Amino acid sequence: MAMKVNRRAALGGLAASALAAPALAKAADRPKRHIPPKPEIEGGALINKDRAYSVMEEYGLAGLIALDPINVYYMTNVRTIGVRFITEYPGFATMSPDPDMPIYLVSGSSAAWDIANRDRETAELMPYGYGGWNAAAFNTDGQPEEPTGGTTRHYHFRDDVELTPREQRWKAASDSFRDDIAASAAWGLARALKAQGITKGRVAVDDMRIARFLAQTDLPDVECVDGYGVIQLIRMVKTPQELAYQKLGSWNNGEACMATINALEPGMRHTDVEQIFLAECAIRGNRVNNVIAGMPGGNFPDDGVLVAGKPYLIDCVSNYKGYMGDIARTFFFGDPPKEVEMRRRANQLAREAVFDAIRPGVKYSTLRQIGLDTMIKAGMPAHAVFVTPHSVGLQHDDNPMRMPNFGVDAFDHVLEENMTLTVDLPYLEVGWGSGHNEDLFRVTKSGYEPYNTERDPFLVL
Structure with missing residues (x-):
């Protein structure tokens, strides 16, 4: 029979036990948590402005407009709340070829306080509101005219207390657009371009939906050209701040990969590998990509x-503040047979030959050919070999393959100082197995700097 409970007595007992509960633990009694490592420098801009100006001049561009969150982050050093919530239009960035013009972040006003914190170099904000999205206004000549009625949320600031310096900056930022905010994203873009002096000419955009936005405004002479690769081309040579993030992220990634391999056991599934790598990245401050x-x-x-008894590759990619590491290793449970050892040796010889050739001025195609020739000559079946140099940064393949709208049918990129890349050297054969040795590096004046551990390309477990 179910036991009946006297609720009044039970509640009274709970109250009594609460009164008798021990005192709250002091802060000194809290367990100490691991603090992930920090980058060598903080606060600098991400975008390589000098390279951006040079690329815009080379391709005859009146400016750049970005919508892809990767490119907006790169150009502005801001991740908007829209990016975090994965909204359709989380924010835009605009840039002029005139060095005297600021870069603009065009987004909702929620980014204002982040920028006002002044904890890093950022773009300037061109905020837009909500209320003019579906409004269409025209001047006497029939040209679109910015509608009125754009609004945004404003928080209350107490006036009977002294605000902290940071709170004062928040208030100043809010006051700057309290009575004047763009009616919509389209008109925010138009305001930013006009402020930068961009009212005509070819503008490279990373998303052609931007053209649809500008068509709603009074900038009919601005021509949007599909130019995602233009911004990728700029991103290939890293700034000091980017290198600091990527160096830390890549070393974290490499150590997380090695720790993951050493935790593996026969009988595990791929989901186990993923969970182990996720945990190893998290304690180091990285986020998993793949x-x-x-x-x-x-x-x-x-x-x-x-x-x-089978060779396996493991290829790990994770990032710190968006900047990726990319490392690959081969592992084997048991005693490797002769064929596995032969292929391991051929792969390692190719890796050494490729890395000996790394220096500014060398083409991707040269590295690819060295890798292929060395592996095949050492006994690797030609059908099993793949060699792929690729830039790594905010994307795994952080370089354009082609830019047909700018007359480039295919790129054969040339190494420059402060590029960060890897050379994929996998060997794959269904029915036999897989192997890989991949290390991320920075191109230096005369060679390369490793951005992850170079140890243990082949692990026998």
């Missing part, structure tokens, strides 16, 4: 289970 173990696209061939 991990591949086994065969790319299919993971472990034996019903999805890791088994002894």
